[in-house]
Structure formats: C-alpha cells, structure tokens
Amino acid sequence: MLKFIETIEAFNRLLGRSAAWCAIGMMLCQVFSVVARYVFSYGIISVQEAVVYGHAFLFLLGAGFLLQTNEHVRVDIFYNMLSPRTRRWIDVVALSCFVLPVALVILWVGLPYAARSWATLEGSRQAGGIPGIFILKSAIVVFAVTVALQAVATLLRLLCRLPDAHWRSGTEARTH
Amino acid sequence: MDSLQLTFVSILFVVAFGSVLIGIPVAFALSGAALIVSVAAFAVGLFDVSYLAAIPSRIFGTAMFNEVLTAVPLFILMGVVMERSRVAEDLLVNMAKLSKRLPAGLGISVTLVGALLAASTGIVGATVVAMGLLSLPTMLKQGYRPSFAAGSICAAGTLGQIIPPSIVLVFLGDQLSGAYMEAQREIGNFSPDPVSVGDLFAGALIPGIGLAFLYMLYQFVIGILRPQDCPALPSEPDDDLPVLSLLGSLFPPVFLIVAVLGSILMGIATPTEAAGVGALGAFLLAGRRLASGTEDDDFDVPVIWGRLVSLAIAAALLLPVLRSSADLRLTLDVITIGNGIAIGLAMIATLLLTVGTGAAIYILARCGHLPNVVTGTMRVSTLAFAILIGATIFSLIFRSLGGDEVVTHVMEKIPGGATGALLAVSLLVFVLGFFLDFIEIVFIIMPIVAPVILQSDIDPIWFGILIAMNLQTSFLTPPFGFALFYLRGVAPPEVRTIDIYRGVIPFIGIQVFALAMVFLFPALATWLPSVLLGR
Numbered sequence: 012m013l014k015f016i017e018t019i020e021a022f023n024r025l026l027g028r029s030a031a032w033c034a035i036g037m038m039l040c041q042v043f044s045v046v047a048r049y050v051f052s053y054g055i056i057s058v059q060e061a062v063v064y065g066h067a068f069l070f071l072l073g074a075g076f077l078l079q080t081n082e083h084v085r086v087d088i089f090y091n092m093l094s095p096r097t098r099r100w101i102d103v104v105a106l107s108c109f110v111l112p113v114a115l116v117i118l119w120v121g122l123p124y125a126a127r128s129w130a131t132l133e134g135s136r137q138a139g140g141i142p143g144i145f146i147l148k149s150a151i152v153v154f155a156v157t158v159a160l161q162a163v164a165t166l167l168r169l170l171c172r173l174p175d176a177h178w179r180s181g182t183e184a185r186t187h
Numbered sequence: 188m189d190s191l192q193l194t195f196v197s198i199l200f201v202v203a204f205g206s207v208l209i210g211i212p213v214a215f216a217l218s219g220a221a222l223i224v225s226v227a228a229f230a231v232g233l234f235d236v237s238y239l240a241a242i243p244s245r246i247f248g249t250a251m252f253n254e255v256l257t258a259v260p261l262f263i264l265m266g267v268v269m270e271r272s273r274v275a276e277d278l279l280v281n282m283a284k285l286s287k288r289l290p291a292g293l294g295i296s297v298t299l300v301g302a303l304l305a306a307s308t309g310i311v312g313a314t315v316v317a318m319g320l321l322s323l324p325t326m327l328k329q330g331y332r333p334s335f336a337a338g339s340i341c342a343a344g345t346l347g348q349i350i351p352p353s354i355v356l357v358f359l360g361d362q363l364s365g366a367y368m369e370a371q372r373e374i375g376n377f378s379p380d381p382v383s384v385g386d387l388f389a390g391a392l393i394p395g396i397g398l399a400f401l402y403m404l405y406q407f408v409i410g411i412l413r414p415q416d417c418p419a420l421p422s423e424p425d426d427d428l429p430v431l432s433l434l435g436s437l438f439p440p441v442f443l444i445v446a447v448l449g450s451i452l453m454g455i456a457t458p459t460e461a462a463g464v465g466a467l468g469a470f471l472l473a474g475r476r477l478a479s480g481t482e483d484d485d486f487d488v489p490v491i492w493g494r495l496v497s498l499a500i501a502a503a504l505l506l507p508v509l510r511s512s513a514d515l516r517l518t519l520d521v522i523t524i525g526n527g528i529a530i531g532l533a534m535i536a537t538l539l540l541t542v543g544t545g546a547a548i549y550i551l552a553r554c555g556h557l558p559n560v561v562t563g564t565m566r567v568s569t570l571a572f573a574i575l576i577g578a579t580i581f582s583l584i585f586r587s588l589g590g591d592e593v594v595t596h597v598m599e600k601i602p603g604g605a606t607g608a609l610l611a612v613s614l615l616v617f618v619l620g621f622f623l624d625f626i627e628i629v630f631i632i633m634p635i636v637a638p639v640i641l642q643s644d645i646d647p648i649w650f651g652i653l654i655a656m657n658l659q660t661s662f663l664t665p666p667f668g669f670a671l672f673y674l675r676g677v678a679p680p681e682v683r684t685i686d687i688y689r690g691v692i693p694f695i696g697i698q699v700f701a702l703a704m705v706f707l708f709p710a711l712a713t714w715l716p717s718v719l720l721g722r
Contacts, residue, residue, distance in 0.1 A: 028558075031565035034264050035548070038470070041261060041463025045456070046540070050506050050533055052516040059254075062459070067251035069260055070572035073565045077573070083212035084570050086622050088667065090210025098210070105211040109219030113580070116222060117242060124243035147251065151243050 013173060019164040020079055023157055027076025030068050037065035056139040064147060071150045075157030078110065079165065081177040102178060103169055110162040118155035125149045192589040195233060199224045199585060213627055214570075214577035221584035228588055238587040245579045250572050254459055255361050255384055259354045260568040261462035265447075265469045266304070267563040269440065270317055271556050272473030275304050278440050279321055285433050290410025291417040293329060294339045295403045297322050301343025302350050302399040303444055315344030315673040323678060332416040333682045335409065338690025341670040342402055342697075345659045348625055349652075350395035351388035352448055352465075354571070355625040357458060359651050360384035362629055366637035367647040374642050382647045384458045385451050389716040390648040392452070394656060394705050401697045439475075439500075443468040452719055467544060471500050474547030477554050488553055492546045499543015502536035509533045571626050578630035585635070598639050605643035609650070612636050613657050620661025624669060628658060652705060652712040660698040663691045 040061040047053045077083055090098060125148045127133075134142035168175045203220035207213055228234035250256065269275045279300045286292035301318055318340045326336035348355045364382040371379035410417050447465035450456040456464070478493025509515065513529030522530065551557045585591070601607045615636075619628050633654075641647055662669040665688040674687055705711045 027565065028562060031558075031561040034260055034561050034564040034568075037257070037261060038264060038463055038466045039544070041257075041460065042467045042544075045460045045464055046506065046537055049456075050510050050515055050537070053518070062257050062463070063252055063254060066257040066260055066568075069565055070569040071251070073569040074573050077566060077569045078212075082566060082570060083214055083573055084624065084627075085210050085212045085216075086207055087210055088622065088672075089208055093210075101210055105206075105215065108223070109206065109211055109215040112222055113215050113218045113577070116239060117246075117580075120240050121243045124240075148243070148247060150251075151246055 012167060012171070016164040016167055016173070019160045023075040023079050023161050026157060027073045030072035033065040033069040037062050037069070040065065056137050057141045060135060060141045064141065067147055067150055071154040072157070074154055075161040078158055078161045079177065099169060103166065106162045106166045106169070111159060114155045114159035114162060118152060118159060121151040121155055125152050191231070191233060193593055195224060195228050195588050196585070196590045196593045199588060199590065203581065208622060213623070214573035217631065218577040218580035221581045225584045225588070234587060238583065241583060242580055245583055246576055249579050250575045253361065255357065258357050258458040258462040259571065260564060261459065261466045262352060262354050262357070263567045264560070264564045265462065265466040267560050268466065268469040268473050269304065271560055271563070272476055272551070274440055274469070274472050274476055275300070275317070276321055277436060277476065278303065281433050281436050285430065285437070287419055289407070290414065291406040292419060293322070293326055293331070294335065294406040294410070294417055297339050298343045298346070298399055298402045298406065302346050303441065304347065314347045315341060315670045316677050318344055319674045319677040323682070327679070327682070330418045334686040334690035335416050336690070337674060337678065337682055337687040338694055339406060341663055341674050341687065341691050342694035344673070345662045345670050346395070346399055346402070349391050349398065349655050349659055351391050352451060352458060352461070355629065356387050356391055356655065357384050358626055358629050359633070359655060360387035362633040363387065363637060363647050363651050366633060367641050370638045370641035373638070385454065386648055386716045386720055387651050388448070388458070389452050389719050390652050390712040391655065393711050393715055394652055394701065397711070398697070398701050401701060402694065405693060405697060439472055443472065454720055470547045470551065471496055471503070471543065474550040475500070477550050488550050492550050495543045495546035496550070499540045499546070502539035502543065505536045506533060506540070509536065574627055575630055581631065582634045590635070591638070594635055595639050598636070605645055608640055609645060612640060613653065616654055616657050617661045620658045621664070621667030625658050646709060646713050648716055649709045649712045653702070656698065656702045656705060660695060660702060663695050663698065665691065
C-alpha cells in the first residue's frame with residue numbers, strides 16, 4: 012500500500028514542480044507580447060493566450076502537490092489549541108468529507124464538460140488564438156483527479172499511521 | 188422567500204464558517220460545506236443537482252480564462268524574485284543606512300520598504316514574515332524598544348495590501364467590477380461605467396501613500412520625543428558610503444516598482460502587461476545583483492553574464508525611447524531611412540533584451556534560486572486560486588438556494604439606508620478579518636454583499652478602498668489580527684506577545700483616523716481615478 016501512496020505522491024510532486032515552470036513561461040510570453048505590441052505595434056493573440064494557459068496550468072496542476080505538502084490555507088487560531096489527536100481527526104474529516112467529495116463532484120461534472128469540448132476540438136474564440144481550449148478544459152479534470160488521488164493517499168497515511176512529513180498529527184499546519 | 192430557504196441558507200453559513208474555523212483548509216471547507224448542505228436541500232426538494240453542472244464553466248470563466256487575474260502569478264513571481272535574490276534585503280539595508288541620521292530612521296525605512304515591497308507581494312503573511320526575519324533582529328540589536336519595533340513591522344506588513352499594485356487589489360477589482368455591473372443592471376442601468384483594476388489602483392494610491400506618510404510621521408515624532416526607544420545606528424566606517432552611491436543602489440528597484448505602477452495608472456498598460464514586465468525587471472535586477480557577487484555567496488558567475496544582463500537593462504530602457512521618437516510599425520508600406528534605422532536599433536535592443544533575459548535566468552539557475560522561485564510562485568498562486576475555486580462553488584450553491592434574496596432582505600432591514608448597510612458590512616468585514624485572510628473575504632463576502640450595496644449610489648471604488656482599509660485595520664487588531672500571528676511566529680522569544688499588542692495600538696489609531704477621513708471625504712479615493720482614468 013505504501014507503494015501505491017508513494018506512486019501517487021511522486022506523480023503529484025512531479026506534476027506540481029513541472030507546472031511551476033509555467034510561471035517563467037508566462038513571464039516570457041507576456042513580455043514578448045508587450046514588446047511586440049508596444050514597440051512594433053504587432054499583436055499576436057496566440058502568445059497573449061499562452062499567458063492565460065500558463066496561468067491556468069500553474070494552479071490547476073499544482074493543487075494536488077500543495078495538498079500533499081499540507082499547504083492549503085487554513086484558519087489555525089482554534090486548530091492550534093487542540094490536541095494532536097483532535098487535529099488528526101479534523102484532518103481525516105477534512106480529507107474524507109470535504110476535499111474528496113469536492114474533487115469527485117468537480118470530476119463528475121468536469122468530465123462531460125471537457126468531453127463536449129473534445130468532441131468539437133474546441134478552439135479559441137478569437138481569430139488567431141491557440142486552438143486548444145479543449146486541453147485547457149481538460150486541466151479541470153486533471154485538477155480533480157490529482158486532488159482526489161492525493162486526498163486518498165494522505166487519508167491512508169493518516170489512518171494507517173504511516174510515516175509522513177507534512178501531515179504528522181497535524182502539528183505543523185501552516186508553517187512557511 | 189420562504190422560511191425553508193432561510194433555514195437552509197442559515198445552515199449553509201453556519202456549516203461553512205464552522206468548518207473554516209475548526210481548521211479545515213479554507214478552499215475545501217467552503218466548497219465542501221456547500222456540497223453537504225446542497226445534498227440536504229436536495230433531499231427536501233429545494234435544490235436541483237443540475238445546478239452543479241455549472242461548476243466547470245464557472246471555474247473556467249472566473250479563475251482560468253480571466254486575463255485580469257493572470258496578473259496575479261506574475262506579480263507574485265516579481266515579489267518572490269526580489270525576495271529570494273536579496274534585492275529586497277539590499278533595499279532595506281541601504282534605506283536604513285541612508286536614513287540613519289533621521290530620528291527613528293530604521294523604523295521609517297521599514298515602513299518605506301514595506302510599502303514598496305508589499306506592492307509586489309500583497310499577502311499580509313508573506314510581507315510580515317519577510318520583514319520580521321529581516322529587520323526585527325536588526326532593530327532589537329540596535330536597541331529599539333520591542334513594542335515599537337514589532338508595531339512598526341506589523342503595520343508595514345499590512346500596508347502592502349492597500350498600496351498598489353498589490354495582488355489583493357487585483358482580486359478585489361475583479362470581483363467589484365462583476366458585482367457593480369450586476370448591481371447596476373438590477374436597478375435598470377444597462378450601461379454603467381465599468382470598474383477596472385486600474386481604477387482601484389488609482390483610488391488606493393492616495394489613501395495608501397497617506398497611510399505610509401502618517402506611519403512615518405508617527406515614527407519620526409517618537410524618534411524625537413523618545414529617542415531611547417529607537418536609537419540611531421552606531422557609526423561604522425564601512426557605512427560611510429557616499430549618499431550618492433546609496434541612492435544609486437536604491438534607484439533600480441524603486442524605479443522598477445514606480446514604472447510598473449505608473450504604466451498602469453497612466454492607462455498605458457494593463458495590470459497583466461505591467462506585471463509581466465515587472466517580473467522580467469525583477470529577474471534582470473536579480474541577475475545583476477547576483478552576478479556582482481557578495482562575500483556571503485559561495486558561487487561565482489563569470490563576469491560576462493552580468494554584463495549581458497546590464498546590457499539588457501539598457502536595451503529595455505532604450506525601447507520606449509525609440510518607440511516614442513519613431514514609427515516602428517513593421518507593417519508600414521514605405522519605411523523612411525530614419526524609421527529604418529530606428530527599427531534596426533529596436534531590433535538590436537530586442538535581441539539584447541532577449542539575450543540578457545536568458546543570462547539572468549541562467550544566473551538565477553546557477554545560484555540555485557530558480558527552482559525555489561518557481562515553486563514559491565506556484566505555491567502562493569495555487570493557494571489563492573484554490574480558494575477562488577472553492578468560493579466559486581460556494582457562491583454558486585449559495586445562490587441556487589436563494590441566498591442572494593436572503594442577503595438583500597436582511598440588508599433592507601438594516602436601518603439607515605445605504606449608509607447603514609455600508610456600516611454593517613464594514614463591521615462584518617472587520618470581524619471576519621480576525622479569522623479570514625484578505626483573499627478569502629474578497630472571494631466569499633464580495634460576491635454576496637457587493638451586488639446589493641452597489642445598487643445604491645455608493646461609488647464602487649470608494650467602497651472597495653473602505654473595505655481594503657478596514658481589513659488592514661482588522662489584521663492589526665489584537666488579539667486576533669493576522670499580522671500579529673505571523674510576527675509572533677518569527678519573533679524571538681524576548682519579544683513578548685504583549686509587546687506586539689502594545690506596539691500596534693498607535694498604528695491602529697492611525698488606521699482608524701485614516702479610515703474616518705476616507706469615509707468622510709470620498710474624494711480621497713475617487714479623485715485620482717477621475718483625473719487619471721477619466722472615471
């Protein structure tokens with residue numbers, strides 16, 4: 012089972028760290044677009060859209076990784092006053108009754124949404140845009156799947172008391 | 188509206204805030220609570236599952252394909268690069284050296300740097316933590332009274348949200364513009380003047396700078412009245428750099444921030460464009476800073492890379508000059524010799540900029556900063572947008588249950604008309620600020636109350652600025668203020684919690700004064716947008 016968990020986590024880690032590079036891509040595309048538009052008066056819509064793609068991939072593909080490292084923002088005023096045992100139970104409830112259902116519902120409604128887009132290979136609404144809206148919309152499905160898988164992996168760790176660097180008895184919530 | 192609806196909307200509120208408060212990650216607490224309540228509502232026939240089908244298109248439209256919000260990761264990238272490459276630290280150190288002859292010079296530098304940097308980070312926690320780590324030890328070593336030092340840092344950390352281009356103002360502007368359109372349509376105005384993020388930036392400038400000025404004035408007065416609370420830096424020989432060279436080192440980052448902000452306020456560039464250029468500028472400054480090398484860095488970068496970066500900076504400055512002095516359109520039919528030369532120069536400058544950008548990225552990679560910079564940007568962006576996604580699902584279900592009618596109904600019951608409703612919302616926001624961060628409040632509360640509030644003749648920009656200042660005050664207020672928690676987390680044990688509480692009280696006084704001024708004189712917030720952007 013540990014192998015199963017570790018596979019999910021390695022995948023999410025890789026995905027999150029790769030998605031992070033979208034930040035550099037966004038910057039380069041945005042500056043390219045600014046120079047082209049303001050200096051040479053030459054607008055290229057697909058490059059401007061690439062910024063939007065980078066933006067969306069950045070946070071959609073990073074969400075599972077952030078769940079793994081327990082970095083999603085929480086209000087810890089009262090949480091920190093509780094015993095480690097209670098905190099662990101809150102985490103179990105959070106993952107099983109909140110994170111997992113939310114991810115599954117997004118998956119449930121996101122699949123047909125992405126499928127409709129794939130059916131027509133939906134392109135940009137603007138002439139000259141990137142013809143890949145269906146890929147962008149599929150990212151919602153990837154977001155839901157990775158968050159759901161990570162929720163399962165972390166739940167297993169918590170329930171089976173497996174070693175864990177980030178969620179250990181909920182002690183190190185929100186330390187940056 | 189029937190009582191069953193009211194019951195379910197109330198339950199939704201209680202479950203959502205309850206789960207947020209016990210420490211369930213906010214993004215999932217909001218959306219999960221909404222789902223749980225919607226299942227119950229479905230059971231009694233009050234909710235139709237088909238409403239949920241709108242979730243993906245909402246996520247797509249609100250968070251993903253939203254050009255305004257693409258500015259957010261870019262501003263975060265700019266802030267992270269400045270922080271990691273120690274450009275920010277240099278700024279603070281040099282500012283402190285420059286102002287050491289002033290009473291409370293170090294305190295004043297902290298406020299100034301907080302105002303400047305916060306612009307690019309804008310998340311309270313990040314700024315307070317960074318400033319706390321950077322300046323608190325120095326202040327204490329220099330003999331500052333702990334309460335004065337702690338208060339100055341907390342206040343400087345929250346200043347950043349109100350001073351543009353903070354990312355929370357980007358989010359607030361995005362939410363307000365939607366809410367304002369909706370509200371005006373509701374009362375039959377089908378062509379309202381849209382509110383843009385630029386408008387909000389312009390509106391925030393006078394209150395923000397005014398606050399920074401009031402903070403510094405207070406610190407200056409303390410410096411004169413109680414010099415023992417904030418002693419000056421003891422003179423060291425290597426500190427006696429000529430003022431000019433200090434100013435020279437301050438100039439580049441300040442210029443970058445002013446250029447980014449100025450281009451938005453003058454209406455030249457969109458926030459996204461300015462953010463992209465700002466991030467690149469931060470990369471170039473960081474590359475130059477790291478290539479020049481310092482004793483505490485144990486890597487060396489061949490000089491040539493640093494030169495390339497400097498060339499790129501020069502080229503970047505040349506481009507706007509060329510643009511304004513010649514016609515550079517590539518699509519011209521006839522290209523005169525003068526224009527041809529200008530186009531050639533512009534192409535060379537662009538090439539140099541490209542090479543220099545590559546060099547700057549290479550330098551950051553070589554120094555091992557690049558992976559941290561990108562994952563840092565990804566983290567902050569993801570946690571903000573995860574909350575946006577959660578809040579989107581929450582408000583979708585909230586509205587499906589008739590929550591907006593309930594809110595309208597409740598607000599109509601508040602005495603005092605529009606002003607009464609505004610005060611009630613302000614109080615609500617102030618209290619919520621104890622528990623929730625700016626982004627959460629903007630995402631949860633704005634879509635619920637703003638469409639109702641903005642149906643009266645309340646100016647949307649004025650409303651936004653009041654909310655922003657109100658939240659900033661809330662973050663400073665003991666015992667729950669956010670800034671205080673973050674500082675507590677990084678402060679050494681000899682700074683007692685009560686010192687932090689005592690230290691912020693004068694700053695809260697300043698906040699309340701400034702808030703009252705903006706409330707009484709809305710022109711403080713609305714005049715600049717009307718002049719600059721013709722609102």
